[in-house]
Amino acid sequence: MAQFLQQMINGLSIGSVYALMAVGYSLVYSIMSFSNFAHGGVIMLGSYFGFYLLTLAHWAFPAAFVGAALCSAGLAVIVERVAYRPLRLRNAPFLYFIISAMGASIFLENFVVATIGPTFRTYPTVLPRAPIEIGSVYIGRLDIMIFIISAVCLALLVYFLDRTKVGKAVQATAHNARAAKLMGINTDLVITLVFAIGGLLAGVAGVMFGMKYTVYPQMGGITIKSFIAAVFGGLGSLPGAVIGSLILGIMETLISGYFSSQFRDLISFTLLIAVLVFRPMGLMGKATEEKA
């Protein structure tokens, strides 16, 4: 029983890291209808921003945290301007956006390898490593913090989208960009805003990931799992992205805990494919026109 509880906690903590990353994918997808693979690169750079603000600029942790999120938001907006906007203005086919996104992702990774170097870095200790013991179950302080910060970020995002006028504009654009434009919504601004929000979340996720594990140029690769979680939950649906991520995290843990760690990815991804065969829109995905 203790082991089961421990594994559930492990799963939730892995899942909440996936969730922070998956929401960024889903958000951009809901507006632009393509998978922004450069998101992984922005997360990676967000992690580096946080690292350098802490170690070189010696900012206090909360300041560095916010700073890294803002820098990442800026970066995401630049990526949108450079890699996607020219395509959008020319009404380029959907496939071109994905190719451009992959290009941006490869560029960001190699940019870091070439300028900062391929070796990985370690965040200075912000929270003590010693875990909190409850009975025979151990919970990391960092995990609790990540869980809380993820929950707060997601709650703020949902509040913003559902309760504010700008949020409604985002939803309208997601619903139908042309109609929204005809109603007087500046859709270009909305798209920039969505990328900025995606970037903020990427920065938060990057710093969390860097603190929990380490910072290295290839860390964008881990986001492939969160992308899959977003698809599983229903691309374009924020609650879907969160639930898909938590399910993936818990599923992975339980399979390696109770079945076989060698077959973890094999089994968990076979299950995902099976779910998608029966529900191609993902767990929470609605019909394609209802997004965000």
Add this chain to the structure above:
Amino acid sequence: MSIKKKRVFILAACAALCLGLFAQGSAAEKVVKLGWVGSLTGDQAIWGQCELNTVKMMAEELNAAGGLLGAKVEVVGYDHRGDAMECVNAVRRLTSQDKVVCIIGPNASGHAIPIASVLEEMKVPDIATVATNPKVTVVDGKVKPFNFRVCFIDPYQGAVAAGFAYDVLKFTKAAVLYDVADDYSQGLTEFFIKTFTEKGGKIVAKEAFKFGDTDFRPQLSKIKAANPEIIFMPYFFKEVALSSNQARELGIKATLMGGDGWPSEILIQMAKDAVHGSYVVNHLDFDDPEVQDFKTRYTAKYKRAVELNGFLAHDAFLMFVDAAERANSLNPVAIRDALESTDIKGITGNIRINPATHNPEGKEAAIIRIMDGNYVFQQKYAP
């Protein structure tokens, strides 16, 4: 002169020049050429340069003492620029153009494996330095006749770790966490488990992860429930740092142990407290008293520290000299035959080549313990 005739003339002139050069070479005093191949550019350059420096220094010292069987040893070294294709070309050039009698290097398995066909065609033996993959000397159960090595193979580290854990540390319950996507990790795991169970120990958990993973807590939670005394972690320092930190966060107090993928400053930076008291199996230790003499000579000559590769290049050179002397010949095939019965004491341990595998067998490994962020040499050990 027509263009055609002109070409023939130039060709003839070139041929004459080449012949002249060859004639000049053979007319000089008796020289035996020893080849070296390795990386002098790129990220492995620091290791390659150290190997070449070592081989050159050893040759100079030998020449000053009268040479090898009356001949002066001349070292011809080529850079393979970290490219397997270039390495094959360099070996072809060494064997066909420079006519070396033996080659030392390359240091990496990926480069040492493809050169076998050239060596066999030209009938020149090669002694690899730090190429630890089993396939460097044996493929499909058959030994490659001209490939030798001076280091022990990857899986052997697993046997050393298991023997040390059971015989010296007196542990009987072990767990293994390994990288399922990596040959190195799998080889070490297999031999660790084989040796440990043969000695009477019990493997209570065997868990895997995949390269690129950053979270090991599901596997570690399972290992924790099995309650081992020692956890063998045969993979590289980044994953070691992450997994050892996570193990301690889950309240695992077992001793940790690993192979030559561990030693690194970054491991200490990231996981100083988590790996405190852990054991590492390595080829040798820089503080081992037996390597001090070579270290001093090298540092005095080149004004820089010796890399791990230098020590193994040192012993590869000893292997070559010993084989030539026992064969009493500078013929490459005679040297090859003698290499098969090598039994010498090098600074990295006793080197006894098994003719069936061309690996030094039963070679001692260095056991190192991590104490308060320092790598502390414990003892040499062979299972």
